[in-house]
Amino acid sequence: MSTAPKLLQWVGVPFMCLVVIVVVRTVTFPSYQTRPPPCNATDQDFIPATRDRLDRLAGAVTFRTISYEPGRGTPEELLKFIAFIGDSFPVLHSSPLVTREVVGNFSLLYRVEGSDSSLNPGLLAAHLDVVPVTEEPGWEAEPFSGQQKDGFVYGRGTIDDKHNVMGQLEALEFHLKRGHRPRRTLYLAYGHDEEVSGYYGAQKIGELLEDRGVKVEFVLDEGLTVTKGLVPGVAKKVAMVGVAEKGYLTVKLSVRMKGGHGSMPEKESAIGILSQAVANLERNPQPNLWGSGPERDLTEHLATEMSVLHRVVTSNLWLFTPVMRWVMTQKAGTNALSRTTTAVTRFNAGIKDNVIAPEAVATVNHRVHPKHTIQEVLDHDVKVINDPRVKVEVVESLVPAPVSPSGPESPAYLAIQESIQQIYPDSLVAPSVMIGNTDTRHYWNLTSAIYRFSPNVMGPEDLARFHGVNERISIGDYERTMNFYFHLMLNVDRPLVVRRHEHDGDL
Ligand SMILES: CCCCCCCC/C=C\CCCCCCCC(=O)N[C@@H](Cc1ccccc1)C(=O)O
Numbered sequence: 001m002s003t004a005p006k007l008l009q010w011v012g013v014p015f016m017c018l019v020v021i022v023v024v025r026t027v028t029f030p031s032y033q034t035r036p037p038p039c040n041a042t043d044q045d046f047i048p049a050t051r052d053r054l055d056r057l058a059g060a061v062t063f064r065t066i067s068y069e070p071g072r073g074t075p076e077e078l079l080k081f082i083a084f085i086g087d088s089f090p091v092l093h094s095s096p097l098v099t100r101e102v103v104g105n106f107s108l109l110y111r112v113e114g115s116d117s118s119l120n121p122g123l124l125a126a127h128l129d130v131v132p133v134t135e136e137p138g139w140e141a142e143p144f145s146g147q148q149k150d151g152f153v154y155g156r157g158t159i160d161d162k163h164n165v166m167g168q169l170e171a172l173e174f175h176l177k178r179g180h181r182p183r184r185t186l187y188l189a190y191g192h193d194e195e196v197s198g199y200y201g202a203q204k205i206g207e208l209l210e211d212r213g214v215k216v217e218f219v220l221d222e223g224l225t226v227t228k229g230l231v232p233g234v235a236k237k238v239a240m241v242g243v244a245e246k247g248y249l250t251v252k253l254s255v256r257m258k259g260g261h262g263s264m265p266e267k268e269s270a271i272g273i274l275s276q277a278v279a280n281l282e283r284n285p286q287p288n289l290w291g292s293g294p295e296r297d298l299t300e301h302l303a304t305e306m307s308v309l310h311r312v313v314t315s316n317l318w319l320f321t322p323v324m325r326w327v328m329t330q331k332a333g334t335n336a337l338s339r340t341t342t343a344v345t346r347f348n349a350g351i352k353d354n355v356i357a358p359e360a361v362a363t364v365n366h367r368v369h370p371k372h373t374i375q376e377v378l379d380h381d382v383k384v385i386n387d388p389r390v391k392v393e394v395v396e397s398l399v400p401a402p403v404s405p406s407g408p409e410s411p412a413y414l415a416i417q418e419s420i421q422q423i424y425p426d427s428l429v430a431p432s433v434m435i436g437n438t439d440t441r442h443y444w445n446l447t448s449a450i451y452r453f454s455p456n457v458m459g460p461e462d463l464a465r466f467h468g469v470n471e472r473i474s475i476g477d478y479e480r481t482m483n484f485y486f487h488l489m490l491n492v493d494r495p496l497v498v499r500r501h502e503h504d505g506d507l
């Protein structure tokens with residue numbers, strides 16, 4: 001047989017088989033998007049973002065409840081914020097159904113007594129504290145002004161996390177004002193030091209509930225959000241519900257050298273050696289693990305909603321995972337889903353222009369992928385630094401969280417999904433991995449159904465607002481936040497049993 005037909009036989013036929021498999025899988029890939037159950041809400045079942053409600057959010061933002069490090073915050077500001085909350089919701093705070101405990105001196109634990117003791121309580125979490133404001137210029141409004149401008153409320157804490165504190169309380173106040181008596185007991189847990197790991201706040205709340213033998217049906221805390229323009233190939237909004245949460249590892253790098261007079265430097269300095277180590281870490285990221293963990297579910301839940309090319313790739317991850325891994329590393333948000341991230345967040349050295357620094361110290365903040373171990377991350381750091389003069393010390397670590405159930409097997413997840421769809425009817429919903437960390441680490445013993453979701457919309461240009469400049473929430477998003485919790489409190493107020501969901505086509 002001549003070469004051409006042989007080539008055709010050995011290459012052409014297998015290639016055609018591959019094409020057929022790819023096409024068949026693309027057209028038959030299942031849709032995970034389900035149609036929400038009919039919502040029989042009436043016009044009265046709506047919380048408008050009235051002036052007084054917006055002023056309450058703006059007022060909350062004015063309290064500089066800054067956390068600096070574990071055990072070092074702003075107690076006076078926290079006490080003022082707590083008093084402000086007490087004054088802002090009179091029905092809630094005078095209801096015979098509601099008890100409020102101050103835990104760890106500055107955290108709040110509300111309990112709303114349900115009428116049906118056969119139902120396990122639910123727990124909604126958020127946090128009272130915020131991160132400091134850096135010297136970075138660019139704020140369009142004073143960071144603690146709560147200024148309302150161009151349809152936004154500006155300020156530190158407006159999306160992390162005072163919108164959830166105030167949104168949940170507004171929803172509860174609204175329900176109680178209308179005489180609603182929940183069947184399911186509900187806890188509202190507001191830690192005061194989430195931004196410094198929650199050791200004196202949420203941890204104390206978790207321990208208190210454990211000591212009381214409390215088991216909850218679900219926990220919902222801050223988390224991922226409704227996203228727009230963040231998922232490659234998807235034009236619609238995508239609400240990402242964190243069913244998993246990355247771990248974290250904070251590493252201290254230090255170099256000690258002989259100091260001395262600036263006029264007689266040695267060939268290498270502590271600053272130069274440490275700078276090289278940091279540069280090596282940034283040039284050699286932790287391994288790309290995309291597709292090996294729960295982040296894969298996010299993509300597969302959206303495959304049928306993607307543009308053709310993306311749909312071909314995501315319906316055939318058996319073949320295109322290497323392509324997907326490259327695509328997902330092109331932006332900070334998607335890269336954070338794909339690997340353990342490495343962020344050098346502190347670098348300190350030197351005390352004077354003419355003095356050789358005897359020590360240089362840097363801090364590296366890793367967020368650990370669910371399929372990675374703390375030791376593997378450390379081993380990679382040491383290997384990449386490859387310099388025995390650089391001391392590597394673990395400051396703090398947390399293993400990745402257990403993965404919570406999602407989809408038809410998880411009624412609590414479905415109740416969250418339903419509430420999202422009632423507020424964002426045009427949004428897709430998918431499980432995902434919380435790329436930051438939350439107080440939920442302190443609630444692992446209360447339930448296996450832990451979710452991280454904040455009902456505001458984030459686009460590519462908004463990600464930098466977390467802990468950054470011009471943190472703000474749109475009035476529309478705050479209104480949707482309040483109404484998300486309004487509906488959620490109703491959607492969980494029934495036995496949460498597994499319901500078979502027929503996979504629908506489009507939303
Ligand atoms: C396919 C597209 C994927 C795009 C993903 C991007 C989605 C963006 C939406 C939300 C991002 C949320 C991140 C912010 C986390 C907020 C909570 C927080 O700040 N937690 C602290 C807790 C902490 C951790 C360690 C030590 C002290 C405090 C944090 O994570 O730093």
Ligand SMILES: [Zn+2]
Binds near residue numbers: 127160161194222
């Ligand atoms: Zn937060």
Ligand SMILES: [Zn+2]
Binds near residue numbers: 131160195
């Ligand atoms: Zn934060």
